[in-house]
Amino acid sequence: MANSDILILGVETSCDETSAAVLRNGRELLSHVISSQISTHQKFGGVVPEIASREHLLHFQGVIRQTLEEAGVRFSDLSGIAVTYGPGLVGSLLVGVAGAKAMAYAAGVSLIGINHLEGHIYANFLNTPDLEFPLLALLVSGGHTHLVYFEGHGHYQVLGHTRDDAAGEALDKIARALGLGYPGGPQIQKAALSGSAQAFDFPRAMLEHGSLDFSFSGMKSAVLNTLNSARMKGEELSVPDIAASFQQAVVDVLVRKAMLALERTHAKTLVLAGGVAANALLRESLEEKLNTRKVRFVYPSPVFCTDNGAMIATAGYYHYIAGDFSPWNLNAVPGLNLV
Numbered sequence: 001m002a003n004s005d006i007l008i009l010g011v012e013t014s015c016d017e018t019s020a021a022v023l024r025n026g027r028e029l030l031s032h033v034i035s036s037q038i039s040t041h042q043k044f045g046g047v048v049p050e051i052a053s054r055e056h057l058l059h060f061q062g063v064i065r066q067t068l069e070e071a072g073v074r075f076s077d078l079s080g081i082a083v084t085y086g087p088g089l090v091g092s093l094l095v096g097v098a099g100a101k102a103m104a105y106a107a108g109v110s111l112i113g114i115n116h117l118e119g120h121i122y123a124n125f126l127n128t129p130d131l132e133f134p135l136l137a138l139l140v141s142g143g144h145t146h147l148v149y150f151e152g153h154g155h156y157q158v159l160g161h162t163r164d165d166a167a168g169e170a171l172d173k174i175a176r177a178l179g180l181g182y183p184g185g186p187q188i189q190k191a192a193l194s195g196s197a198q199a200f201d202f203p204r205a206m207l208e209h210g211s212l213d214f215s216f217s218g219m220k221s222a223v224l225n226t227l228n229s230a231r232m233k234g235e236e237l238s239v240p241d242i243a244a245s246f247q248q249a250v251v252d253v254l255v256r257k258a259m260l261a262l263e264r265t266h267a268k269t270l271v272l273a274g275g276v277a278a279n280a281l282l283r284e285s286l287e288e289k290l291n292t293r294k295v296r297f298v299y300p301s302p303v304f305c306t307d308n309g310a311m312i313a314t315a316g317y318y319h320y321i322a323g324d325f326s327p328w329n330l331n332a333v334p335g336l337n338l339v
Contacts, residue, residue: 005025005079006024006025006026006080006317007023007030007071007073007077007078007079008022008023008026008078008079008080008081008082008112008313008317008320009021009022009080009081009082009103010022010023010081010082010309010310010312010313010314010315011064011081011096011099011100011309012083012084012119012308012309012312013084013088013092013093013095013096013099014084014086014087014088014089014092014093014096014116014307015047015088015092015143016036016037016038016047016052016307017035017036017037017306017307017308018034018037018055018056018059018063019032019033019063019307019308019309019310020033020063020064020067021033021067021308021309021310021312022070022071022073023310023313023314025317026125026129026314026317026318029126029310029313030070030071031066031067031070032303032308032309032310033067033070034306034308035059035062035063037051037052038182038183040055041182042181042182044182046172047089049089049091049092050091052089052091052092053089053091053092053094053095056096060095060099064099064103067309075103075106075107075109076107078109079110080104080110080111080112080316080320080325081100081103081104081107081109081111081112081316082100082112082113082114082313082315082317082320083097083100083112083113083114084096084097084115084116084119085097085113085330085333085336086115086116086332086333086334087117087333087334087335087336087337088116088143088332088334089334090332090334093333093334097113097330097331101328110320110325111326111327111330112316112319112320112324112326113326113330114316115315115338116307117139117144117148118156118315119315120141120273120274120311121148121150121271121273121315122314122315123273123300123304123305123310123311124137124271124299124300125314126300126301126310126314127298127300127301127304131269131298132269133151133152134149134150134151134265134267134269135269135270135271136148136149136159136258136261136262136265136267136269136270136271137149137150137270137271137272137273138254138258138261138270138272138273138286139273139274140166140167140168140254140272140274140277141166141167141168141273141274141275141276142166142172142183142275142276143168143169144161144162144166144274145161145166145167145168145214145216145254146158146160146161146338147159147161147212147257147258147261148338149261150271153322154319154324156338156339158339159264159265160211160212160214160261161214162213162214162215162216163207163213163214164217165215165216165217165220166216167214167250167254168184168185168274168275168276169216170216170217170219170220170250171184171185171246171250172184172185173220174188174220174223174224174242174243175187175188175243177223177224178191178242178243180239185275185276185279188246189243189279189280189281191243192243192244192247192248193240193244194240195238195239195240195241195242195243195244196240196241196244196245197245197247197248198245199245200223200226200241200245200246201245202219202222202223202226202245202246202249203218203219203222203249204249204253204256205253206256212257212260212261212264214253214254214257216250216253219246219249219250219253223242223246247279247281251279251281251285254282255282255286255289258286259289262293268294268295269296269298270286270290270298271298272286272299273299274305275305275307276305277299277300277305278302278305283299
């Protein structure tokens with residue numbers, strides 16, 4: 001490694017993935033390891049916090065060791081260690097934060113606390129490092145749905161957020177109600193392929209005129225009421241049709257709000273971020289809408305849509321070059337806001 005190289009180890013343990021990555025000079029991903037807990041939590045229909053934190057403890061050291069070995073670096077080669085400190089599950093976050101603090105202190109390198117939401121947005125820089133500011137970010141995940149105006153590194157303005165369920169959370173709950181399993185988003189998308197999006201007219205909550213906030217609880221309740229009504233009547237509904245109709249309703253709201261935000265901000269780039277960014281219908285719908293606008297549309301590779309250490313390393317790199325480091329008393333903040 002050249003002496004001038006900036007090597008950032010990124011650590012992510014906010015929910016049910018134990019992940020780490022080594023990034024060189026903000027662009028070259030030297031290694032990336034993800035230990036997923038999906039199979040562990042599937043039997044419960046969702047993430048069990050206590051089990052998640054225990055799994056992180058079991059796999060943390062192995063993930064870090066493998067990440068460094070694949071990158072061909074030692075702790076002494078690192079410039080800094082970036083770690084998610086919120087938002088997320090408190091027990092899971094604590095494993096990553098404690099581990100990162102211990103490693104950074106022992107290696108004598110900088111500690112960089114990263115907001116998980118910021119990390120998701122920065123995932124776009126992994127595939128598209130030439131992104132230009134200002135840009136608009138549509139962040140859609142299991143726990144969050146945000147529209148963020150990104151003016152420059154470290155400068156964010158939250159234009160809108162969900163007032164109740166996040167889009168990904170609603171997808172998970174409906175997938176569970178339909179018996180499709182966990183994680184719900186991919187299962188809904190798979191089932192919808194053989195269904196009709198026009199079979200059910202589920203509501204699209206737009207809230208008060210001009211609002212950029214989101215609400216998915218009413219839409220979720222409408223689906224659950226439809227299912228319960230059918231069961232009481234002894235009727236059998238098409239699962240693919242419900243999946244397709246619900247997915248379409250969620251996507252319609254996300255796209256409409258994003259278009260409204262673009263009109264207000266005049267941003268020339270829209271980036272998609274978060275686990276739901278992997279949804280094909282959402283990507284296709286946004287691309288179709290943006291075809292007639294002079295707006296660049298960017299989204300991460302599927303592996304960088306879910307929680308991952310590479311996005312944390314990328315965000316950490318930009319914090320590092322700005323001299324934005326964290327104190328040794330950095331702690332987990334499960335309800336951390338973006339701004």
